[in-house]
Amino acid sequence: MKRKIAITALSLSLGFGAFTYTTAHAESLSDIHKKQAENAAKKAKKNKEMSKVKEQQKDLLNDLSQINEKLATTENEIESKKQAISKTKSEIEKLQKEIKVLEKRIKERDAILKERVRSMYESGGSTGYLDVILGSKSFGDFIDRMVSLNVIAQSDENILKEQREDKKNVEEKKVRVESKLASLNAKLNELNALKSDLNKQKADKKNIVKKLKKKKDHIDAEMKDLKERDAILAAQEEAVKAEIERAKKEEAARKAREAAAAKAAQAKAAQASKPASSGHSSSSSSHSSSSPEPTPAPTPSGHGMFIKPAAGAFTSGFGSRSGEYSGFHPGVDIAAPGTVPIVAAADGTVIRSYLSSSYGNCVFISHYIDGQLYTTVYAHMRSRQVSNGQTVHQGQVIGYMGSTGWSTGQHLHFEIHKGEWNYQKSNAVNPMQYIN
Ligand SMILES: [Zn+2]
Incomplete structure (x- = not known):
């Protein structure tokens, strides 16, 4: 009876085991294939995203090099403008020196002319002249009055003309140079503004490139992650097959060992009961069936049991x-x-x-x-x-x-x-x- 139960249990267990083996295996494999397909789709999507990002990055890098070129051009322009300004400044300095010389000459002429007037006055000229001269509003006016009064010698008149021309010339030069300088300063301001604009654009671009790089790094990390997951899934398929084989073999070997042990124990029990007697067969058989066998209770490997994998x-x-x-x-x-x-x-x-x-x-x-x-x-x-x-x-x-x-x-x-x-x-x- 015990043997019959053992055999039934074994065949049941094997049958059940075979059933679950196939079902679980089929399910796990289809599940794995599904996950792999999902992963592949995700990876394809990521690849697409990545190439888009790379395209954007390329465009931005092109823009950046264009801006760098522009910036270099502008810097050259600024440099040449600065040189022009410095040239103009030295021109102005030169002119200012000339002006000083001219002004000195004018002042000297002025003194000569005043001396002429004083001597004319002292030599007893008309008092009317003095009134005229004293009534002058400016040096130009004074000269004009002197000339119109015809009281100045021709040589003196030439001096006066030279004097006026010099002065006019100097004033014109001053105005011209100053306006030139003003226009150059304006241009320099414009260029400086342009330069700061470009610098700002350059900084913006740098930021975008940085962001794109970050995005690319992020995608790289995700791709790496997906590859890792893919590798796990691929390895899992193999490992699951091997593991089911291993468990099946070990289970079968254990069952065989148990069956052999049970058979040996039974033979031993039968031998032990023989000399004990003829008559007490029923009692003996009852004893044998109720006696605890040395075989441990079957504990399939694990049996839902995991041990704590580390101390701590x-x-x-x-x-x-x-x-x-x-x-x-x-x-x-x-x-x-x-x-x-x-x-x-x-x-x-x-x-x-x-x-x-x-x-x-x-x-x-x-x-x-x-x-x-x-x-x-x-x-x-x-x-x-x-x-x-x-x-x-x-x-x-x-x-x-x-x-x-x-x-x-x-x-x-x-x-x-x-x-x-x-x-x-x-x-x-x-x-x-x-x-x-
Ligand atoms: Zn944790």
């Missing part, structure tokens, strides 16, 4: 959290100082062991337990001791606790996914409910 305190729980690291926390954090080994939480197959930009040194393991797939994730490790596709056993050291990737202190970030890992982490479950 739980410092952050599963679920949404607030504060600096707000958002959904898809796992638990375990922290401890020093050299802390990290072990596989259950028997399984390593999906990926790699260095992620965010998770640092991390290991993904696929577990097939009682017809159910699980995925565990171990992140921020100092070092990794396993490689892609490797079979691991519960308690086996897979790495050491660290603070690589986006981590601020030594801890293990541990995730359990009921099913395959996916980008949305929709299969993440609270590890506290699975850790034994």
Whole structure:
């Protein structure tokens, strides 16, 4: 009877196992393919975005070089204007010197002319002249009056003419140079304004280029992330197959061992009961069926059990959290100082062991337990001791606790996914409910 039950249990378990194996496998593979297709679509979209950004960046860089050219031209113009201004200034200085000479001459002539008037007066000329002369409003007026009164000698008259011409000439030169200087100053102001405009544009462009670079960096990071996810999904497909094979083989081997042990125990019991008697067969049989067998209760590997993957305190729980690291926390954090080994939480197959930009040194393991797939994730490790596709056993050291990737202190970030890992982490479950 016991044998019959054992056989039934075995065949049931195998049948059930085979059923779940195929179903779970088919489902997981189609799920993986779906996720891969989604990822590919996302990557294509990102690639398109990226080439658009690169195009924009190219245009902006062209604009920038044009502006740089303009700026250089303007700077040259400013330089030549400055030279023109300095030339004009030296012209003005030269003229001012000439003016000084002329003015000195004029002053001397003036003194000579005044002397003439004084001597004319002293020699007893008409007092009327004096009135005329004293009534002059300006030097020009004075000369005009003298000339019109015909009291000046021809030679003196020539001096006066020269005097007037010199003065007129000087005044004209002064005006001309000053207007030239004024126009140059105006031009310089215009150029300076243009220069500051261009500088501002240049600064604006620089900002845009900076922004574009930032955007490109962001897209680069996202592309890298997508590639990482793709690699996980691709590796997961292989690992899931291998893991299901492994679990199936181990399960079959264990069942065979159990069946052999049960058979041996039964044969031993039958032998032991023989010499004991003829007559007490019913009692003996009842004893044998009720006696506890040495075989341990069947414990399928894991049996929904995961062990705590590292020693240490739980410092952050599963679920949404607030504060600096707000958002959904898809796992638990375990922290401890020093050299802390990290072990596989259950028997399984390593999906990926790699260095992620965010998770640092991390290991993904696929577990097939009682017809159910699980995925565990171990992140921020100092070092990794396993490689892609490797079979691991519960308690086996897979790495050491660290603070690589986006981590601020030594801890293990541990995730359990009921099913395959996916980008949305929709299969993440609270590890506290699975850790034994
Ligand atoms: Zn964490």
